[in-house]
Amino acid sequence: MLMDCLAVLRAAHQPERAAQFGMKEFRQGLRGPLGPLLPPASGRSDRFDSMRLFDAQGLVRDAVQDLCSEHLVPQVALEQYWPWARVRAEQEEQHLFDLMRRLAPEDYRRARVLLGTHAAGPVRELRRQWDRLWMRFDFFESVADWPWCQVDGWWYPCPVCRWPMRAARSGAQFDVRCEAHAPRGVHYQYTPSKGPGPGELTGTGKAAVAVTPLPASSDHLTVSRPVWRYGTLPVLLELQLRNELVGLPFVELEMWPGEQRPDEYDLHITVAVPGKRTRHWRVDAKAWESVVALGKALTARPALRKGLTIVLPDHQYSERYFLAAQVHDRGVKVTTVSRLANRVKAACGAPR
Incomplete structure (x- = not known):
């Protein structure tokens, strides 16, 4: 190899x-x-130059799988770590929403919220939350089949996305962190217990709030990794933006508008200040590991709404320039969650 x-x-x-x-x-x-x-390579604005394939324990980093799927890189060796079939991320994303498009508009919007708020947990709780939608999808998997997130028979949900955090041994301890939200400070250190029960989880990041351990048993389920990456994480960005703007004067918010194509964009923001020109933002949130692959996927789309605003996570602030250059001729703008929220607040006269 x-x-x-x-x-x-x-x-x-x-x-x-x-x-x-x-x-x-x-x-x-x-x-x-x-x-x-x-x-x-001139003009390359991806994070490949500074990226490391392996963590401190010599294990392949989570982000490598995302990059391989987004760039369609066949890598037989990775099958040792991730045995499920990998397809191009855009295809996986489209497959997810092909399933969801079959839902009535009200159920579609509810399913989008549930992807962000209930992506993992005890099967009894998931069944209760998803209710009549539970049997419509087949993308839940058992945490018991995911050894990489287990430590001493327990798993820890990320406090932001609720998806299982990775546990990697570091000497006598374990580093526990969410691959997507570690840049925001969601990482911990786990010290094994000397008796029965889970050990001690100590926060090592600014966003490492208390997390309740859950048994790594077959009655705890989670959405698959592609659904988490391209379904759950974008929804969290959309909800984060909505929560920052809800209640502002002269601002109207509509989540997942449209009846024929409810996923054409995710959030319609309207700012109508009396005596001023009405402002509109049609927002599509993206949570790809590689903005290069995202740019290629977007430019390959035959239909890309003119005037669309692509929103990236805040930690991809410096990478927005590359993506903006890729889609500029399609009439699409690129920004981050915090920058767009500040722009809307300035338009309606609210403090930033």
């Missing part, structure tokens, strides 16, 4: 540069950020 990867890497470089790569240099390079291994 290493020889195959080295051959691909050498083929990507100019011949004089490729000649410098041997197996020893390649193996050493894999231990650090990818930048020194990659060929120079």
Whole structure:
């Protein structure tokens, strides 16, 4: 596998540069950020240069799978870590919403909210919350089948998205963190218990609030990783934006508008201040690991609404420029949650 990867890497470089790569240099390079291994590329605004494939324990990082699916990179070795089939992320996203489009508009909007608020938990609670929608979807999986999130027979839901956090051994302890929300400070340290029951989970980040351990049993379910990445996380961005703007003067909010294509955009914001021009934002939230792959997926769409505003998580603030350049000729703008919220507040005269 290493020889195959080295051959691909050498083929990507100019011949004089490729000649410098041997197996020893390649193996050493894999231990650090990818930048020194990659060929120079002008205008690349993705995080590949500084990205590390492996964590401190030598395990493949969660984000690698997202990048592989978004860029459609076949990698046999990754099957050891993620045995389910991977397809292009845009296809997975479309499959999810193809299922949801079959719902009545009211049920569609309820399912979107549930993806963000009840993506994992005890099966009894999930059945109660999803109610009549429960049997319409097949994207829930058992936490008992996910050893990477278990420690001493317990799992910990992220306090933001409720999805299982990854537990990685660090000496005698475990690092427990949410891959998506670790940049916001959702990470912990777990110390095993000397007796029965779960050990002690100590917050090590600013957003590491108290989390209740749950048994890693077959009666605890969670949405699949693709549904979490391309269904749950965007909904959380939409709800975050809505919660920041609800109740502001002269602001009207409509979640998932439209009857024929309710997923054309996620949030319609209208600011109608008397005596001023009415402002509109039609928002589509995206939570992709790679803005390069996202840009390619968006430009490949035959129908992309003109005037659309793509909203990214705040931690992708610096990457919005690259995506904006990719979709500029389609009449689409790109910003982050906080920047758009401040823009709307300024339009309606509310303090930021």
